[in-house]
Amino acid sequence: MVHNFNAGPSILPKEVFEQAAAAVLNFNDSGLSILELGHRTPEFSAVMEEARSLVRELMQLDDQHEVLFLHGGASTQFMQVPMNLLDAKDTAAYADTGVWSSKAIKEAKLFGKVDIVCSSKEKNYKCIPNDFAVPNDARYFHITTNNTIYGTQWQSIPKTSNSLIADMSSDILSRQLDFNAFDLIYAGAQKNMGPAGVNLVVVNKNILGKIKRPIPTIMDYRNHINECSMLNTPPVFAVYVCMLTLRWLKALGGVAAIEKKNIEKADLLYDEIDRNELFTGTVNKADRSKMNVCFVMNDPMLEKDFLDHAKAQGIVGIKGHRLSGGFRASLYNALPISSVQVLVDAMKTFKK
Numbered sequence: 376m377v378h379n380f381n382a383g384p385s386i387l388p389k390e391v392f393e394q395a396a397a398a399v400l401n402f403n404d405s406g407l408s409i410l411e412l413g414h415r416t417p418e419f420s421a422v423m424e425e426a427r428s429l430v431r432e433l434m435q436l437d438d439q440h441e442v443l444f445l446h447g448g449a450s451t452q453f454m455q456v457p458m459n460l461l462d463a464k465d466t467a468a469y470a471d472t473g474v475w476s477s478k479a480i481k482e483a484k485l486f487g488k489v490d491i492v493c494s495s496k497e498k499n500y501k502c503i504p505n506d507f508a509v510p511n512d513a514r515y516f517h518i519t520t521n522n523t524i525y526g527t528q529w530q531s532i533p534k535t536s537n538s539l540i541a542d543m544s545s546d547i548l549s550r551q552l553d554f555n556a557f558d559l560i561y562a563g564a565q566k567n568m569g570p571a572g573v574n575l576v577v578v579n580k581n582i583l584g585k586i587k588r589p590i591p592t593i594m595d596y597r598n599h600i601n602e603c604s605m606l607n608t609p610p611v612f613a614v615y616v617c618m619l620t621l622r623w624l625k626a627l628g629g630v631a632a633i634e635k636k637n638i639e640k641a642d643l644l645y646d647e648i649d650r651n652e653l654f655t656g657t658v659n660k661a662d663r664s665k666m667n668v669c670f671v672m673n674d675p676m677l678e679k680d681f682l683d684h685a686k687a688q689g690i691v692g693i694k695g696h697r698l699s700g701g702f703r704a705s706l707y708n709a710l711p712i713s714s715v716q717v718l719v720d721a722m723k724t725f726k727k
């Protein structure tokens with residue numbers, strides 16, 4: 376048995392893999408593979424519509440918010456967001472909480488002015504900034520709700536009068552939030568809601584069309600909204616697998632139910648990290664991520680041995696990111712608590 380702690384692409388429910396595999400051979404008893412079906416057929420349109428409406432339902436979105444499944448990873452949104460929302464003379468506010476935020480900042484600078492209103496860079500991104508102000512005239516304020524590489528997470532959503540925008544790639548649908556408080560949310564699917572190759576974008580349509588820059592057709596959110604997320608050929612298989620994962624989440628009880636499980640998993644692992652004198656958590660306790668748990672061994676010489684010991688128990692994907700070293704265990708929605716228990720047991724037996 377393999378226990379998959381990969382950071383992304385990452386674990387999805389087994390039943391989703393089974394259903395996806397079956398649909399590759401014979402989609403809904405049509406005699407056709409999901410891979411050879413026209414995207415404008417009623418069969419695929421139904422998939423896209425169900426995926427969009429499941430997101431709407433699970434996130435409890437109001438009528439002003441539109442749901443899109445777009446090509447490209449979250450990195451495409453680093454560019455598409457400012458291209459749609461920022462004129463050259465405008466300023467956008469960004470919180471710099473890690474590698475992904477800084478990449479978003481770099482792209483935004485191509486389109487307008489960027490005000491980095493807070494940064495945890497000096498502290499090696501081990502915490503979430505808490506003392507900052509966002510200028511009223513900033514067009515929007517961008518945060519990365521969960522910092523996948525460093526293992527920090529905004530525990531609550533900052534209160535601001537500005538239009539709030541979030542990269543939720545690694546904690547989308549993992550906890551209850553007032554999603555309507557955001558004017559735009561984006562997430563590469565491959566961390567918590569599906570396979571690589573598609574982005575979820577949730578956007579308040581009232582913020583669009585406010586800038587003068589001409590926007591290339593395929594980059595303009597309004598065109599995707601008008602065409603019900605079928606402006607061109609969507610990544611059909613990735614959307615289909617997202618839909619299956621969203622169905623799975625709904626059947627489980629939705630975001631409230633998964634949040635409860637995610638808290639139990641994170642508590643189980645952090646408790647062991649804090650209890651076991653061989654290990655230390657790397658980030659500020661108050662800012663700990665429930666999705667990506669980063670820790671090191673007090674004796675770095677033992678890390679290789681622990682990796683081997685964990686591997687022998689079927690544990691994969693806990694080697695830390697190349698930038699931060701040590702270990703990172705990703706506890707995404709589909710990871711069962713039994714896998715976390717196996718990791719905790721491995722930490723205990725290694726001690727002996």
Ligand SMILES: *Cc1c(COP(=O)(O)O)cnc(C)c1O
Binds near residue numbers: 521545563
């Ligand atoms: C993985 C990740 C990205 C990059 O996603 P791509 O789909 O590879 O472009 C961006 N932001 C966050 C928070 C991530 O975890």
